Amino acid sequence: MESTNESKIHITIPPYVPAIIGVSLVIAAIVASYTFYAVRAMDNVLTVTGSAKTAVTSDTVKWKMSIARKVSESNLSTGYPLLAKDIDAARNFLTANGVPAEAITVSPAYTEEIYKYDQNAGPREFNLRQEITVQSTDVQGIDVLSKRITELAAKGIFVQWNNVEYYVSNLPELRVSLLADAITDAKARAEQIAKAGGQGVGALKAASSGVVQVLAPNSIEVTDYGSYDTSSIEKEVMVTARATFFVR
Numbered sequence: 281m282e283s284t285n286e287s288k289i290h291i292t293i294p295p296y297v298p299a300i301i302g303v304s305l306v307i308a309a310i311v312a313s314y315t316f317y318a319v320r321a322m323d324n325v326l327t328v329t330g331s332a333k334t335a336v337t338s339d340t341v342k343w344k345m346s347i348a349r350k351v352s353e354s355n356l357s358t359g360y361p362l363l364a365k366d367i368d369a370a371r372n373f374l375t376a377n378g379v380p381a382e383a384i385t386v387s388p389a390y391t392e393e394i395y396k397y398d399q400n401a402g403p404r405e406f407n408l409r410q411e412i413t414v415q416s417t418d419v420q421g422i423d424v425l426s427k428r429i430t431e432l433a434a435k436g437i438f439v440q441w442n443n444v445e446y447y448v449s450n451l452p453e454l455r456v457s458l459l460a461d462a463i464t465d466a467k468a469r470a471e472q473i474a475k476a477g478g479q480g481v482g483a484l485k486a487a488s489s490g491v492v493q494v495l496a497p498n499s500i501e502v503t504d505y506g507s508y509d510t511s512s513i514e515k516e517v518m519v520t521a522r523a524t525f526f527v528r
Contacts, residue, residue, distance in 0.1 A: 325485055326474060326527050330466025332458040333518040335497070338446035341422045343414040345370070345429065348440040350394070353404040363389060363408045366437045370412055373432060377425050379414055387411040409440065419446060419513055445510035448494065454517050455492050462521035463487055470525045482526035490520030 347366050351359035367386060375381055387410055394405040416422050426444045433439065448454070463484070470481045491506035495516045501507060502518070509515060 324527055325524050326470050326481065327522065327524040328466045328470045328473065329490075329520055329522050330462045330464070330469060331518060331520045332461035332465055333516055334454065334458060336448050336454065336515050336517055338419050338448055338513045338515060339417060340447040340449050341414075341416050341419045342445045342447065343416075343422050343426055343443070344411060344445075345442045346409050346411050346440040348438050349408040350438075351406055351408060353406065356391075356406060356408075359406070359408050360389060363410060367410050367412065369435055369437055370432055370439075374412075374414065374425075377428075378418075378421060379416065379425070383414055383416050385413045385415075387413070407440075423513065446513050446515075447510065448515060448517065451492065451494070451517070455489075455519055458517065458519040459489050459521055462489075462519050463523050466521055466523040467525065470523070474527055479527050482528045485524045485526055487521055487523040490522065493518040 347363065347370055349359050349363045349366065351362075371381075371384060371386070374384055389408060389410045392407040392409065394407060396402075396405075414422060423444065426442065429439055429442050466487075467481060467484070474481050491504070493502045493506060494508040495501065495518065496509045496512040497514050497516055499509065499516070501509075
């Protein structure tokens with residue numbers, strides 16, 4: 281008859297281990313309940329985008345023109361005095377038509393070589409240019425006068441380019457007032473969405489302003505970074521706002 285030797289292993293559990301396990305379970309329960317609460321809280325809000333728009337009339341104008349003289353390399357020295365006479369004639373045209381002298385700025389003259397594909401096609405030629413800038417609040421007057429620029433051409437003055445830009449000086453104030461309207465619009469949209477789900481809209485939780493869009497009338501050329509149309513006297517200013525409301 282064979283005898284069997286059995287060995288027994290005894291594991292001793294320190295008395296603090298059950299306590300650690302118990303605390304861990306409590307912490308896990310707290311984290312789980314907090315996560316559940318956070319998710320419920322996140323589900324209890326509604327974020328929408330509202331917008332507001334208003335029509336405005338430009339109250340500031342910037343008119344820029346470039347007066348040029350084309351000369352050969354050998355006539356550079358005589359070309360600058362002729363350009364100066366052209367500038368004086370253009371300045372006189374402006375002041376004679378009601379533009380104050382202090383509203384007129386003349387830039388320094390500069391020279392541009394006229395590129396030729398055939399380098400052997402005659403002597404080198406240059407454009408001598410100076411820019412005249414008019415800044416005024418007489419938007420309508422400058423708008424009308426800028427269309428008479430061909431009168432300078434009749435006097436032998438070459439206007440290389442002519443550009444008129446229209447601005448709104450109180451844009452910061454407009455932005456503030458439109459932002460309030462945009463949030464009101466956002467709330468109205470939120471109420472329609474919440475109503476469809478059988479809920480209501482509570483207090484405003486957070487809001488942020490979008491970019492400002494200054495557009496030509498009926499334009500849809502909006503951009504993510506904002507836009508500023510300077511080609512038209514009449515404009516539309518639009519502001520967007522992103523708002524988050526509590527839902528009840």
